[in-house]
Amino acid sequence: MKWFSLLLFSLTTYAVEPITLPLWPEGAPGKMAEPSQGTLESLAKHASKSFVTNVSEPTMTVYRPDKPNGTSVIVAPGGAFIFLSAVHEGSQVCEWLNTLGVTAILLTYRTPTRDESAPHEKPVQDAQKALSLVRQHAKEWHLNPKRVGLMGFSAGGNLLAHLACDRDLKNDPQSDDADLQVQRPDFGIMIYGGGFLDPTDPLKLSVDFKVPGDAPPLFMACAGDDGNNPIAATLIYLEYKKLKIPAELHLFSEGGHGFGMRANGQPINQWPARCAEWMDSNGWLPTAAKLDAAIQHHEDALQILVKSVTKLTCGNDAQMIAASLQELEAKFARAVILNQDEKDRLEKKLQKSREAAKKKIQELSPNTIKPETLVQEINQLKQNIAELQAEREWLTQ
16 A cells, blocks of 8 residues: 555654644633543543643644645544544644645644533634634745645544534634634545434434535545444535535445554555545645646637637627518518519518527527627636646745
8 A cells, every 4th residue: 555655654754843833822712621530531541642631722733744735734633522542643644644745734622522512612613723823824834725624533523524514603712803713624524523413313414513505625434334423424425415515425344433544454544545536636736747737728728719719609699680580570561562472472481581580599599608708718717827827836936
C-alpha cells in the first residue's frame, strides 16, 4: 500500500517543525461541567501517551508540508467527547496529509464535555475558532482561505456534522468582527462519525439534525460492522443527494470503529487512498501540471465558443419570423382579390407560410441563445482562466 509507505516515511521527517497556538489566549468561553464518576473512570482507563485528556485550554498544532499546495485541513480526533485519540486519529493523519501537500492543523478541543447537555457545543466553538485563525494566517502560511477543510473522526465527525449542518450555531462570543463570526469549512471529511440518529427509530435521522442547502461538500468513510454508524452516514448521504450537494460515501465490509490510520490488513484501510482521490477530483490537491491541463481545457472551450458565435441562432430570430408573418397577413387582408381562384391560391400559400413559421419558431425557441448569455459564458471562461493562471503562478513560487 503506497500511501502507507509514505506515512511510515513521514513519521520521522518533518518539512517544517509543527507549531502550536492557543485558540483562546484570554481563556476559552463558558465553564466546563464537572466530570461524572463514569467519565472519570473512562479518563483513567485512557490515560496514556496516545490519548489527550482534561483539555481546558484548547490548541491547534500546524503541520506544514515542504511544498504546500494551498489546501488546509483541520483534524478533529475522536474520543466520545471524553478524551482525544491524538495519534492515529491526530498527528499521524496530519503527517499523511502533508504527503499530499496539504497543511494539516491538529485541533485539541476541550474535553471531557460528555456530561454537558450538548457535548458537542464547546468542541464546535473551538473548531470555529480554529477555522477563523487558519483563514487569518492564510497568507503567512501560504494557504488559500477558500480551501479550508475539516476532518473529523468519531466524536470529531459529530463535531464536523454540527459545524457543517447546524444553522443555529452562535457567533464567536469574543468578537464583533464579521470575519470572526460563525465559520464553516469549505469541505468536510467524516470518518466513522455518528450520533445523528433518532433514538426511537435508528433508521431515521434525529428530528434535530437537518442537512441545509448550503452544506459543504462531504466525504464519508465507515465500516459496515461499525454499529449504527453506516446507517447514519448513508442517511446523511441521501440528504445530500436530495439537495444536489456534492458528497461521496464509502462503506467498507470490515474494519469496526476507531481504526484511524492503522494498517491491519482490513478493507477499511483503503479509506485514505479514496479520500485523496476525492480531494484531487475536486481540485484541492493542485499541481502545476494539473493547473496547466485545466487552463488548456478552458482555453480550448473558449476558442470553440468564440468560433461558434457566428453559427448560433440569434435570440430574436423567432420574433422576426413572427413579425414577417404578421406583415404578410396584413398585406393579404389589404389585397384586392379579382376572383375566387386567386383568393384560394393566396390563402393556401399563406397557410403554408403559417405552418412553416410555426415549425421554425418551435425549433428556435428551445435552442435560442441570447447575446447576453454568450457574453456571460465567455466572460466566465476568461475569469476561470485568469484564476487558474494566478493559482499556478502562486503555486510555482
